[in-house]
């Protein structure tokens with residue numbers, strides 16, 4: 001009998017380094033057989049800043065996963081996050097000789113032509129993801145091979161990273177004893193793990209809320225069609241609390257996880273916390289006020305995501321049908337509700353799905369990228385794990401219905417923005433009510449004959 005295929009995901013985040021070992025059976029089902037997580041060392045905002053410490057942390061994470069699985073691994077798919085990545089969509093064209101069918105070579109030529117876009121010589125292409133094809137002006141074609149036509153066009157989403165940081169990442173993985181089978185954008189890996197079949201038929205924004213970065217991927221019918229990395233993450237919330245309350249980072253992290261919320265309205269209204277600062281003096285703060293410190297940071301991250309998507313693709317509430325939050329930051333109370341308010345779309349928290357084995361260990365959103373790397377690796381080996389996906393290990397939670405009401409209703413109220421509190425908190429952009437009013441007015445005009 002043929003041996004099962006072993007695929008390894010190595011997710012190198014700012015907070016933690018996780019190795020997940022997957023075993024892929026002949027029927028395409030994926031079992032997680034090993035997991036090892038260690039605190040991240042030597043990584044800042046998604047990029048390696050200390051080779052030795054990162055290498056040692058990777059080695060420890062891999063060894064822990066090997067111990068659990070009893071399998072020795074030699075290669076892995078590795079996540080790439082960080083501000084050094086760039087994304088753009090490029091158009092490619094291939095002429096087809098008259099009366100001939102479109103061949104695989106023609107498709108490859110159209111993709112190659114799209115890839116030939118001039119890039120900064122310091123950038124290295126990580127992904128070139130073809131979107132839908134256009135044959136003689138007819139759009140929305142998934143597989144053009146065998147069709148007749150004279151003009152084949154394709155949009156290719158290109159993700160590139162700065163050569164230096166990518167070389168550093170590869171070096172750390174190799175020195176830890178693993179061959180790099182592929183580098184995979186963090187948001188792509190997370191999307192592969194958390195999106196379900198129905199979400200693969202629409203446009204969904206996946207937001208991986210990590211420690212030092214927030215990685216965003218827009219998936220159009222299952223394809224990554226836009227991506228961005230926001231260099232702010234959950235650790236900035238912790239730093240804000242530490243600065244303002246004058247407490248150590250570790251304590252600020254505990255307070256955030258236990259009592260924090262991204263919407264003050266969701267904090268326990270009766271809870272008062274006693275805070276002892278570094279100089280030994282004690283003061284009280286309500287859970288409500290604690291959350292008033294947290295909200296501007298999360299709102300800032302969402303504002304940057306909105307700006308990014310609006311500029312690249314158009315108003316997010318028009319181009320997408322849903323937002324899926326994942327990564328450790330998605331565990332903060334109220335992040336879904338604030339996202340629903342800011343993006344005006346249904347929001348849910350996405351957890352890894354489509355795997356068996358150690359599902360209890362990899363069930364949380366913090367494991368999305370690592371499990372996604374394993375599933376991505378399976379796809380690269382020609383297996384479509386989702387076709388035989390097992391039920392999700394944990395039920396999907398927190399589906400929040402959209403706030404956008406019929407167009408003749410007024411837009412939902414925007415909860416009043418507070419002034420920035422800490423030095424580190426950038427001033428908030430003014431609320432977008434004017435833009436939204438314009439958008440609503442435009443929509444009302446458009447639909448006035450229908451209503």
Ligand SMILES: Nc1ncnc2c1ncn2[C@@H]1O[C@H](COP(=O)(O)OP(=O)(O)O)[C@@H](O)[C@H]1O
Nearest residue numbers: 013014015016210211234235327328329331332
């Ligand atoms: N239960 C929780 N509540 C609030 N925030 C959390 C929780 N668990 C993790 N986080 C936050 O998630 C972030 C780490 O997310 P993770 O996806 O593990 O990061 P990375 O991939 O960057 O290593 C940290 O900022 C951490 O504070």
Ligand SMILES: [Mg+2]
Nearest residue numbers: 013210327369
């Ligand atoms: Mg991560």
